[in-house]
Amino acid sequence: MVEAGTLGAIVKSGGAQYILSNNHVLANEDKLPVGTAIFQPALLDKGNQTTDQVANPVQDRPTLAPRKQQRRLRDSRDRQECHRRPNDPAEGRQARNNHTHRRHRWNEVHKVGRTTGYTTGSVLDISADVNIQYDIGTLTFQGQILIAPDQGQMFSDAGDSGSLIVDRGLGRATGLLFGGSPKSTIANHISDVLTALQIQLAG
Amino acid sequence: MAPSKTPSDPKALKRKVSSQILQLPGVSGIGVPKGRLTVYLESDSEDARERVREILKAVSPDSDVDFLVIGKFSKQDPD
Numbered sequence: 214m215v216e217a218g219t220l221g222a223i224v225k226s227g228g229a230q231y232i233l234s235n236n237h238v239l240a241n242e243d244k245l246p247v248g249t250a251i252f253q254p255a256l257l258d259k260g261n262q263t264t265d266q267v268a269n270p271v272q273d274r275p276t277l278a279p280r281k282q283q284r285r286l287r288d289s290r291d292r293q294e295c296h297r298r299p300n301d302p303a304e305g306r307q308a309r310n311n312h313t314h315r316r317h318r319w320n321e322v323h324k325v326g327r328t329t330g331y332t333t334g335s336v337l338d339i340s341a342d343v344n345i346q347y348d349i350g351t352l353t354f355q356g357q358i359l360i361a362p363d364q365g366q367m368f369s370d371a372g373d374s375g376s377l378i379v380d381r382g383l384g385r386a387t388g389l390l391f392g393g394s395p396k397s398t399i400a401n402h403i404s405d406v407l408t409a410l411q412i413q414l415a416g
Numbered sequence: 417m418a419p420s421k422t423p424s425d426p427k428a429l430k431r432k433v434s435s436q437i438l439q440l441p442g443v444s445g446i447g448v449p450k451g452r453l454t455v456y457l458e459s460d461s462e463d464a465r466e467r468v469r470e471i472l473k474a475v476s477p478d479s480d481v482d483f484l485v486i487g488k489f490s491k492q493d494p495d
Binding site for chain 2: 373394
């Protein structure tokens with residue numbers, strides 16, 4: 214299966230390092246079994262199967278599986294995927310904090326993604342409940358971050374899932390991008406992600 | 417006959433109606449940006465707006481709601 218997305222961050226837990234992205238990026242909505250090779254660059258982006266493997270899905274990853282009869286989730290924490298990262302320290306170069314001397318408003322954010330690269334935007338909502346279309350159906354997420362692009366650009370597009378969203382003023386990670394529309398972007402609160410997976414951002 | 421409880425706090429109102437409103441066709445989401453109850457729509461649909469208003473009227477007749485056409489959300493995955 215050939216997928217592509219964005220490696221948002223390197224995280225750590227219990228002395229091991231992992232790569233952080235989304236379930237649909239690294240596990241194709243729970244379809245990929247544990248042990249599947251993860252490549253950077255992705256095979257869709259002309260990665261090399263012989264030389265570019267960087268990780269394998271971990272055993273206890275969170276899933277997208279419906280909790281009840283209907284295919285809906287009510288917890289943002291099930292959106293993330295955390296994979297062991299056995300090698301290649303060069304993979305951590307995502308969403309560096311571009312400090313400038315300009316003063317930023319509290320809601321100004323930026324990210325680096327696989328498709329749209331570096332973009333800036335503004336947080337519209339920090340507690341949005343949203344319907345997201347997946348291959349397995351429509352899933353509902355509560356309490357998510359909604360981001361609008363700055364004028365004249367898109368904040369994100371297909372392939373940017375997994376991007377780490379960083380507050381431009383504070384230089385702190387605030388979200389993990391996982392969905393969007395042509396007019397906006399949806400992200401998990403990074404605090405929810407780190408808490409749910411019991412991990413820390415590395416570095 | 418007035419409802420027994422009419423949440424005036426937009427956040428409380430959102431919690432009460434979120435699941436109902438998210439079931440409506442054409443609704444992408446619901447939130448409370450800047451303290452205003454806001455329903456995010458897939459397209460500029462008067463039918464969707466009216467259905468939202470009907471739900472809110474039944475729960476909190478005096479409530480106000482903003483609409484923002486924002487499109488349909490999907491995972492950002494290259495196919």
